[in-house]
Amino acid sequence: MALTDPTAAPPLPAHPDPQLDAVLAGSLPHELSYAIGGPFHLLLPDRFDANAAAFTAVLDEFGVEGYVYYAKKANKAAAWIERCALSGLGVDVASAGELRDALGHGVRGEHIAVTGPAKADALLRVAVLQGCLIAVDALDELDRVIAQARSAGRPARVLLRRLPPAQPHSRFGMDDGELETALVRCREADVTMEGFSFHLSGYDPLMRARLAAELVDLCLKARALGLRADRISIGGGFAVDYTGAEHWERFLREQRPEHYHAGKSFGPADFYPYHSPLAGPDALRAVLTTDSLAERLREAGVMLLMEPGRALLDRAGCTVFRIQGVKDRSSGYGIVTVDGSSLSLSEQWFNSEYLPDPVLLPAQESASEPYAACVGGATCLESDMVTWRKVRFPTRPAVGDLLVYPNTAGYQMDSNESPFHELPLPPKVVLDTAGRSTRWRFDRPPLA
Numbered sequence: 001m002a003l004t005d006p007t008a009a010p011p012l013p014a015h016p017d018p019q020l021d022a023v024l025a026g027s028l029p030h031e032l033s034y035a036i037g038g039p040f041h042l043l044l045p046d047r048f049d050a051n052a053a054a055f056t057a058v059l060d061e062f063g064v065e066g067y068v069y070y071a072k073k074a075n076k077a078a079a080w081i082e083r084c085a086l087s088g089l090g091v092d093v094a095s096a097g098e099l100r101d102a103l104g105h106g107v108r109g110e111h112i113a114v115t116g117p118a119k120a121d122a123l124l125r126v127a128v129l130q131g132c133l134i135a136v137d138a139l140d141e142l143d144r145v146i147a148q149a150r151s152a153g154r155p156a157r158v159l160l161r162r163l164p165p166a167q168p169h170s171r172f173g174m175d176d177g178e179l180e181t182a183l184v185r186c187r188e189a190d191v192t193m194e195g196f197s198f199h200l201s202g203y204d205p206l207m208r209a210r211l212a213a214e215l216v217d218l219c220l221k222a223r224a225l226g227l228r229a230d231r232i233s234i235g236g237g238f239a240v241d242y243t244g245a246e247h248w249e250r251f252l253r254e255q256r257p258e259h260y261h262a263g264k265s266f267g268p269a270d271f272y273p274y275h276s277p278l279a280g281p282d283a284l285r286a287v288l289t290t291d292s293l294a295e296r297l298r299e300a301g302v303m304l305l306m307e308p309g310r311a312l313l314d315r316a317g318c319t320v321f322r323i324q325g326v327k328d329r330s331s332g333y334g335i336v337t338v339d340g341s342s343l344s345l346s347e348q349w350f351n352s353e354y355l356p357d358p359v360l361l362p363a364q365e366s367a368s369e370p371y372a373a374c375v376g377g378a379t380c381l382e383s384d385m386v387t388w389r390k391v392r393f394p395t396r397p398a399v400g401d402l403l404v405y406p407n408t409a410g411y412q413m414d415s416n417e418s419p420f421h422e423l424p425l426p427p428k429v430v431l432d433t434a435g436r437s438t439r440w441r442f443d444r445p446p447l448a
């Protein structure tokens with residue numbers, strides 16, 4: 001039965017990716033699905049390297065001294081931190097586990113930034129011992145850093161994190177009064193006060209540039225007190241451009257509850273901005289251009305640090321499910337059930353929807369008509385929908401076909417993963433494309 005429901009959601013294809021498409025067109029995805037017996041993630045570390053190089057190239061273009069830390073929270077794979085260790089890229093960690101993982105893969109302590117609020121003493125101790133740069137979020141945390149430095153017998157490297165005045169309700173950072181107190185304490189204690197940091201929500205380059213300029217002024221003030229203050233960190237929040245403007249604008253204009261299973265409704269503000277004209281390194285360029293920030297940094301001798309997560313993972317991975325059931329609904333669309341759950345596509349757990357369209361990889365040729373379907377997980381939860389919207393597939397999906405969610409490396413793969421129902425966690429499969437042929441390996445070898 002062909003279900004060509006006129007209420008299928010407007011299409012939202014990811015940008016074409018010929019290199020990955022060539023891999024997906026071969027037998028590898030089906031072979032891996034057969035071998036693994038469940039969903040899996042594909043990783044492309046070469047893309048990570050290229051994204052990092054593009055950020056560094058923008059810093060060079062502006063003659064700005066800077067340093068990029070990969071925000072590890074965006075994806076737990078070892079592949080990325082292995083690359084950081086080899087290339088000298090930094091890593092931003094926010095827990096003792098993330099710090100251990102980075103150090104264990106060979107990232108040097110001096111190349112690690114430690115962020116996150118109210119950091120545990122166990123994390124601070126290792127961070128001080130390893131010479132990591134600690135973004136201090138509160139006065140009581142500064143006192144604990146100072147205590148750790150005293151007992152370790154070596155100075156702690158710190159940045160003081162500023163509460164963004166434009167986001168006064170943020171729970172992160174210190175206000176003006178707290179920063180004044182922090183500067184006095186830094187002067188009196190055995191810490192190297194290297195500068196200031198912030199983390200802004202959202203993706204606005206202008207806001208980042210303006211706050212960065214304020215931090216440069218704060219550095220000059222701190223230097224007058226005898227502190228080093230020669231760097232600032234502007235955090236992450238470099239947007240990723242998943243789809244073209246015309247698709248995105250049409251989607252936002254036309255999407256409505258009839259396009260979703262069970263009449264689910266989303267407002268435009270519920271979605272990540274899947275199209276962004278200024279994304280990744282272009283967003284950094286916009287930050288550096290605004291109010292001549294690059295010039296100010298150069299003149300003041302201030303180094304620009306940043307912690308991109310999502311942007312370094314752009315097009316560096318996808319997620320593959322196998323279809324294990326297809327149900328025709330009399331209301332004119334189908335329900336596809338896959339061999340995993342929405343816990344492996346994290347956006348679904350933030351009252352939102354991961355919008356780049358999943359791509360069907362049929363196991364066998366079929367001549368059927370286009371077919372509209374939502375996608376559910378293999379759990380007993382009504383709300384476990386991998387895709388709420390009714391996607392128009394070119395043919396009717398069949399059991400054994402694969403469904404590929406594009407560009408999922410940034411935050412989608414593992415931030416909410418769970419072995420609920422004793423479903424195995426999807427393994428990560430690394431595609432090494434450096435040689436003449438594409439070879440695959442597990443990101444972390446399966447446990448014996």
Ligand SMILES: Cc1ncc(COP(=O)(O)O)c(C=O)c1O
Binds near residue numbers: 236
């Ligand atoms: C302190 C800090 N740095 C970096 C990031 C990474 O942000 P993004 O992945 O948007 O670049 C975050 C994300 O929440 C963060 O809190």
